[in-house]
Amino acid sequence: MVGEEKRKKRLDRSIKVRTEGLYALSSWGEMAYLIMPRLVLILGLLVLPLILDMYWQRVLCSAGIYALLALGFDFLAEYVGLVCLGGAFFIGAGGYISGLLNAYLGWSPLLSIPIATIAGAVISTLVLLPCLRLRGIYFAIVSFMFPLFSVYIIIALNVFGSTEGISALANLPNIWVEQYLILGAVILSLFALRRLVIEDIGVIFQSIKDNDQAVNASGINITAYKAKAVFIASLIGCFGGAYLSHLYGWLGLSLFAMDFSILPIAASVMGGMGSLVGPVLGAFILTPLSEALRGFGQLRVVLYCLILIGFMVYKPEGLMNYLERKYHQFEHWEKV
Amino acid sequence: MHDESILRVENIRKTFGGVQAVKDLSFSLSKGEILGVIGPNGSGKTTLVNLITGFVRADSGNIFFKKRNITGIPPHKIVNFGLTRTFQVMRPYHSLSAFKNLIVPLNSPRVRRTRSGKLGDIDAVAIDILEEVGFERDARVPYKAAGTLPLGYLKRLELARCIALRPDLIICDEIFSGLSMSEITSLIPFLEKLQMEGTTMMMIEHRLRELFKLANRLIVMNFGEKIAEGIPVEVIENQEVKEAYLGTATS
Numbered sequence: 001m002v003g004e005e006k007r008k009k010r011l012d013r014s015i016k017v018r019t020e021g022l023y024a025l026s027s028w029g030e031m032a033y034l035i036m037p038r039l040v041l042i043l044g045l046l047v048l049p050l051i052l053d054m055y056w057q058r059v060l061c062s063a064g065i066y067a068l069l070a071l072g073f074d075f076l077a078e079y080v081g082l083v084c085l086g087g088a089f090f091i092g093a094g095g096y097i098s099g100l101l102n103a104y105l106g107w108s109p110l111l112s113i114p115i116a117t118i119a120g121a122v123i124s125t126l127v128l129l130p131c132l133r134l135r136g137i138y139f140a141i142v143s144f145m146f147p148l149f150s151v152y153i154i155i156a157l158n159v160f161g162s163t164e165g166i167s168a169l170a171n172l173p174n175i176w177v178e179q180y181l182i183l184g185a186v187i188l189s190l191f192a193l194r195r196l197v198i199e200d201i202g203v204i205f206q207s208i209k210d211n212d213q214a215v216n217a218s219g220i221n222i223t224a225y226k227a228k229a230v231f232i233a234s235l236i237g238c239f240g241g242a243y244l245s246h247l248y249g250w251l252g253l254s255l256f257a258m259d260f261s262i263l264p265i266a267a268s269v270m271g272g273m274g275s276l277v278g279p280v281l282g283a284f285i286l287t288p289l290s291e292a293l294r295g296f297g298q299l300r301v302v303l304y305c306l307i308l309i310g311f312m313v314y315k316p317e318g319l320m321n322y323l324e325r326k327y328h329q330f331e332h333w334e335k336v
Numbered sequence: 337m338h339d340e341s342i343l344r345v346e347n348i349r350k351t352f353g354g355v356q357a358v359k360d361l362s363f364s365l366s367k368g369e370i371l372g373v374i375g376p377n378g379s380g381k382t383t384l385v386n387l388i389t390g391f392v393r394a395d396s397g398n399i400f401f402k403k404r405n406i407t408g409i410p411p412h413k414i415v416n417f418g419l420t421r422t423f424q425v426m427r428p429y430h431s432l433s434a435f436k437n438l439i440v441p442l443n444s445p446r447v448r449r450t451r452s453g454k455l456g457d458i459d460a461v462a463i464d465i466l467e468e469v470g471f472e473r474d475a476r477v478p479y480k481a482a483g484t485l486p487l488g489y490l491k492r493l494e495l496a497r498c499i500a501l502r503p504d505l506i507i508c509d510e511i512f513s514g515l516s517m518s519e520i521t522s523l524i525p526f527l528e529k530l531q532m533e534g535t536t537m538m539m540i541e542h543r544l545r546e547l548f549k550l551a552n553r554l555i556v557m558n559f560g561e562k563i564a565e566g567i568p569v570e571v572i573e574n575q576e577v578k579e580a581y582l583g584t585a586t587s
Contacts, residue, residue, distance in 0.1 A: 203440070218444055220441075
């Protein structure tokens with residue numbers, strides 16, 4: 001009897017794999033199993049603003065920006081094979097465009113943010129277009145250069161407020177709009193990306209990562225597809241930038257700060273590369289952590305590094321991959 | 337045999353540093369035939385494939401495919417004219433399951449053009465194609481990650497990625513190498529069927545016995561030059577070919 005049951009279970013499992021999620025409709029238990037983690041994440045993010053005080057609400061907003069960048073980084077690195085260290089360029093492009101539209105033309109943030117998101121993504125894609133032929137570390141180096149490049153152009157040409165920046169930009173209507181806008185963007189882009197990577201276009205991206213010459217030999221223009229991927233990632237990043245300039249009501253050279261390129265990587269490593277959820281989780285842990293450690297002054301960087309090193313040594317797969325593995329073991333739990 | 341040529345290579349030449357990989361090579365391929373290309377290691381066979389498919393740019397010379405000059409055109413465009421290739425070192429998309437490997441060619445402009453409206457379930461089409469090249473439909477093999485498949489299946493997968501494009505000309509770069517006798521004998525009828533359906537093939541091969549069964553015509557290369565051309569039985573009797581393979585007799 002036990003053997004019979006085990007056999008049935010094994011058959012069921014192979015059917016599950018083939019139906020890709022459709023099996024969930026078979027029972028409430030299966031559905032709950034799939035929905036629970038998603039629900040915890042969404043509700044968790046949506047409830048956070050209600051229980052935090054003013055200061056931590058602000059931290060939550062900037063954590064959201066880092067989450068967006070980490071999401072874009074993870075998508076490009078793990079699903080397309082482009083290690084992009086140019087997160088700061090996305091923030092800068094989005095932030096400057098939105099800020100300038102507001103400062104010079106007086107457009108409301110609700111109009112300038114969407115425009116800056118798209119325009120910034122177009123500019124970022126065009127700038128990165130010539131380097132898309134590069135692979136691996138070479139692409140990483142070149143993409144890392146662009147934020148620095150932009151800073152010196154702005155200083156040299158003495159435009160857009162030069163080194164002082166432009167202050168007194170319009171803020172978003174109130175703190176609730178601020179928080180839910182960024183949290184909504186994080187949730188939306190997270191689930192959109194998770195969807196995208198299993199669609200045909202996502203399969204092509206993955207194939208480009210696995211072997212770009214074989215994709216070329218299948219009659220697909222890899223540069224065009226890489227450009228599409230960069231556009232998607234920079235769309236997410238530029239939204240973060242545009243939002244940031246209105247969050248602080250200020251634009252300046254620190255929008256191109258290296259933090260925006262580095263912290264998302266740390267968040268991805270900690271959260272678990274390739275899971276998309278992991279980097280978001282990582283960003284929502286690391287950003288508040290670096291605020292909490294502020295009391296230690298200069299020492300906080302050291303503590304920060306120790307935590308990161310700890311993760312790399314003891315949990316190199318990252319938080320999310322670990323949790324996911326444990327959660328899936330749950331399913332096969334059998335009482336002996 | 338039709339005398340309509342589908343591929344014409346004229347005086348093609350390629351140098352890597354000081355090495356002349358391909359020297360003034362010319363040949364043509366008629367529609368529907370199977371052309372075998374043989375030669376010792378390092379004789380420039382794979383370079384020739386790379387030149388024809390656009391992966392390597394020729395120093396001089398011209399290549400015409402279906403009367404269109406394809407010299408210097410990027411590979412992905414050439415593929416969309418109907419000229420595909422397999423790789424000598426197989427290049428599966430390791431992390432994807434076998435049938436997902438076919439999503440890429442099925443999304444190429446060439447296939448999108450020919451399918452009117454929506455293709456239906458693209459995954460089902462992919463599994464059909466895998467069955468065509470000899471994956472067992474009801475086994476789990478098509479669902480396994482390509483990185484875990486044994487060599488025989490990888491070769492078939494490589495071929496399936498070509499077939500998915502419904503090409504006019506397939507260039508097989510050592511499709512038999514590394515396969516067992518039984519795997520080869522199961523592949524041969526499939527290649528014969530492809531020929532019957534009107535696909536032209538160019539086969540780079542080291543397994544001469546199997547190639548002679550299939551090929552209508554042979555080209556022998558040595559040091560980047562064509563040293564012989566003709567039907568298989570004539571070519572192997574050629575003195576120069578024997579020397580290239582076995583070395584020159586010394587007194």
